[in-house]
Amino acid sequence: MLWTAASVVALGFLIALEIAARGYGLRGPIANQVREVIFAPKSGFLLYGSMALMMVVLTWRQRLIAAGAAIGIDIVFVLVRWAADIKVTEGHLFGNGALWVILGCGVIAVTRRTGQERVLWLKGVGLGLLLVAGRKTGDTWLLITSKTRPAVLDQYVATADHALGNPSWLVGRMVRATGPIGEHFLDFVYGQLAVAAVVFTLYQLRNVAVEGRFPGHHLVRTFLVIGLLGPGIYMIFPVVGPIFAYGADGGHWAMADMWPGTPPPINTPHHMPFDEITPRNCMPSLHTAWATAIFIHSRKGPRVLRVAGTVWLIATLAATLGFGYHYGADLVAGVVFTLTIEAAMRSLERGWDRSAIQLVTYGAAVFTVLLLSYRYLSVEMAEYPWVFGPLLVLALASVVYSYVRTTKLWEPKAAPARQPRPQPQPELA
Numbered sequence: 001m002l003w004t005a006a007s008v009v010a011l012g013f014l015i016a017l018e019i020a021a022r023g024y025g026l027r028g029p030i031a032n033q034v035r036e037v038i039f040a041p042k043s044g045f046l047l048y049g050s051m052a053l054m055m056v057v058l059t060w061r062q063r064l065i066a067a068g069a070a071i072g073i074d075i076v077f078v079l080v081r082w083a084a085d086i087k088v089t090e091g092h093l094f095g096n097g098a099l100w101v102i103l104g105c106g107v108i109a110v111t112r113r114t115g116q117e118r119v120l121w122l123k124g125v126g127l128g129l130l131l132v133a134g135r136k137t138g139d140t141w142l143l144i145t146s147k148t149r150p151a152v153l154d155q156y157v158a159t160a161d162h163a164l165g166n167p168s169w170l171v172g173r174m175v176r177a178t179g180p181i182g183e184h185f186l187d188f189v190y191g192q193l194a195v196a197a198v199v200f201t202l203y204q205l206r207n208v209a210v211e212g213r214f215p216g217h218h219l220v221r222t223f224l225v226i227g228l229l230g231p232g233i234y235m236i237f238p239v240v241g242p243i244f245a246y247g248a249d250g251g252h253w254a255m256a257d258m259w260p261g262t263p264p265p266i267n268t269p270h271h272m273p274f275d276e277i278t279p280r281n282c283m284p285s286l287h288t289a290w291a292t293a294i295f296i297h298s299r300k301g302p303r304v305l306r307v308a309g310t311v312w313l314i315a316t317l318a319a320t321l322g323f324g325y326h327y328g329a330d331l332v333a334g335v336v337f338t339l340t341i342e343a344a345m346r347s348l349e350r351g352w353d354r355s356a357i358q359l360v361t362y363g364a365a366v367f368t369v370l371l372l373s374y375r376y377l378s379v380e381m382a383e384y385p386w387v388f389g390p391l392l393v394l395a396l397a398s399v400v401y402s403y404v405r406t407t408k409l410w411e412p413k414a415a416p417a418r419q420p421r422p423q424p425q426p427e428l429a
Helices: 002-023 029-035 044-057 060-083 096-112 115-148 154-164 167-191 193-204 219-236 248-253 286-298 303-322 328-350 354-376 378-383 385-410
Strands: none
Touching: 002 029, 002 115, 029 115, 044 060, 044 096, 044 115, 044 193, 060 096, 096 115, 115 193, 115 219, 154 167, 154 328, 154 354, 154 378, 154 385, 167 193, 167 303, 167 328, 193 219, 193 286, 193 303, 219 286, 219 328, 286 303, 286 328, 303 328, 328 354, 328 385, 354 378, 354 385, 378 385
């Protein structure tokens, strides 16, 4: 019943977004996904990652058959496009096959499977489609933010960012100093975040086919909730980012072309009109939020995954700042946002108690205070960085400490080893 209710809510949400997007003359998430059954997909890597998630419910023989079918279908699509002289100007040449296999497994589950096996297959198909739908939903949300929020709050966040030393300007100059090698590496990390999440999730779900069930909590659950709630904050706190508000990418809408060379002066901030194209997707930084979630879930993996999770988090933070997509204040809010959601998702699995309620409430309160401070205390934050800078770091550290301390208490305690009882010695005659 829980899966059915979640599916109905998700479908209703997608339909609502589709209607809203159509109102602005745009294709919504459902239409965009249906197109990829035939047309070149936006991200073939994401579709193959989604298929990999779906295949956790299959046996190794079934996985090989599914992978071979996906590759074969993609080869046919490439040959047909070549024969018909169809040029792919956007997206990837591959990925349709993966989507066909996911949908095909859904049909097989309904028509050829019964009982618990059918349920498991449908959960796998739903997991794969949810990842794809999450990406399409996010794209539609971003378009809606640009259409419905004509004014942005970048001046407030840029002013508040003086308390942190204008990290976007600093890291932006550092990234440019690394040349094309550093830029290409960070661009790859930034663009393939969803694929990285799939890799970490595959490790968490590696035993699903053998055990016949999904674990109570895994990375995709947190990923999807972050993607669901984050755009709602975009609507409340619209920000486009320094490279647009203070850089060349903003065109005539930008305050000036000063990123990353010259930090903005401390003036009284105002609402700033901006175009109807650039997404208002900065506050909080969801790339930071997702990379933080990957880092958290990698802590229980083998050493190679723990190292990869750490590297991915550091590289994502460097990319978000170094490419001018976010302010430092966005990153602070993003980490607090993730820890609060992760705590709530874990509490849903283990049950709510006093410690869970306190942790989630505290994280939500700190996140709210951060947003209010950026909006209403930005000038004071800039004028007294030696006060507000440490306070921001302390607020972030307090949430991190509370999360680590509380979740450590939630870990199951290992039973103490039983000591053998002393045996009576036989008496000597």
